[in-house]
Amino acid sequence: MASHQLLSVPHFSLLPKVSPFHPPFLSTPRKLSLFHSTTCSPLQSSPNSRITNLQAVTNTCSETESNAPTETTALTLRNICQGFVPEHILHRQALMEEIGFVFPTDIQREALPTLFTGRDCILHAQTGSGKTLTYLLLILSLINPQRSSVQAVVVVPTRELGMQVTKVARMLAAKSTDAEVKGCTVMALLDGGMLRRHKSWLKAEPPAIVVATVASLCHMLEKHILRLDSVKVLVVDEVDFLFYSSKQAGPVRKLLTSFSSCDKRQTVFASASIPQHKHFVHDCMQQKWTKRDVVHIHVSAITPMPLCLLHKFVVCGKKNKHQVLLALLESDAPESAIIFVGEQSEKSKKAGNDPSTTLLIEFLKTSYDGSLEILLLEEDMNFNSRAASLTEIRQGGGFLLVSTDIAARGIDLPETTHIFNFDLPQTATDYLHRAGRAGRKPFSDRKCIVTNLITSEERFVLQRFENELMFSCEELMF
């Protein structure tokens, strides 16, 4: 039933030369049908399901382009979840309907029926496509609020993404107004948090859901303060990022194999980019990160980036980049924008230079006279300042966020209309995630703009990203 079985996916690569999932000597798995055995959906179990599904896939593609649910896809989120997600949560979801969560996004419509059957899944869908709600609805369908044990764990790469996921989980899982129904507790076990307080909490009354960064989670597991015996579902969000991270890949693998067994839990991986996904699926089974019948649900395989994004570039010299950015801010008048800046090299740090982020912030504070609030987010800031920047943004009002790639993964600021790559990202995958911080209103027709400030020598790098990600970039003349 999943779209990957039916769409012929053109070959494209978001890859570095060697995949961390797959040693180069391992040949491409031949029996792909093994991984992709047909999923029986409770909603589409007619004998014609393959044809129905093929139609659904066709509709999915055209719907993505028009952004409007058609009659054939007018199934609501409530329809899909009924019988699986408890009624009081669906009632809460009715509250969400008031803010626009009526129809499922493509990934929600494709994945939820499969997830509710208990199958392990790899959710592979564009940025801003609603993967978070997809896995949270699965979690809420499985946990029993009466039981005092950790029943679901969501692993995320950064504290910022963890706070965001926790907020949505708490909103969905909160105690119902009906006093009979107990709410589920959600713990944010994140780097920079108060581990001592969390230890007492875990011992006294374990929360039902834990949203965790890898290091904090492994710390609790190694100290035997947290156990995964009663975990029914383990989600790894931004899975490719975690597997590529030199620091986090080892602990994530350990988490998936040593601290718990894939046979005893449902495993869900999510990302907008799964490089060499066929190899990854193969490795999932071989390494026992998932069960053997894992399903790879790949939505919008032929358009890896949202179609509402328009891509542009300006060729300029390194010395006048600040002025060009200022001119762009004046001409484009974004409602809110993220300006991505490359990380400072070790060499530049040793030489005592100021980081580009600081220089840019100082420039904007003295030269930009628009109404947007200028904020900074980067790894080197302490956790409190990082949290303060995001809290300020979420309080409303337009913003100009100057950030390194720390804001590139998962961060959901739906008011962002413009992305500026002040420095080009290092890989096509990074480009996809940076660009995907805009265009995050699933059913909106609104176009958002991604503008790249490049030197003439960098034109070929951008061209490579265009080829890999299948988009085209329009040149702006200044």
Ligand SMILES: Nc1ncnc2c1ncn2[C@@H]1O[C@H](COP(=O)(O)OP(=O)(O)OP(=O)(O)O)[C@@H](O)[C@H]1O
């Ligand atoms: N069914 C829905 N209807 C309307 N909006 C939705 C729906 N589901 C999710 N959203 C909204 O879409 C936005 C993007 O969702 P989410 O953060 O889950 O994206 P994602 O797929 O995880 O993206 P990324 O890969 O960038 O992390 C959020 O603001 C969320 O509230």
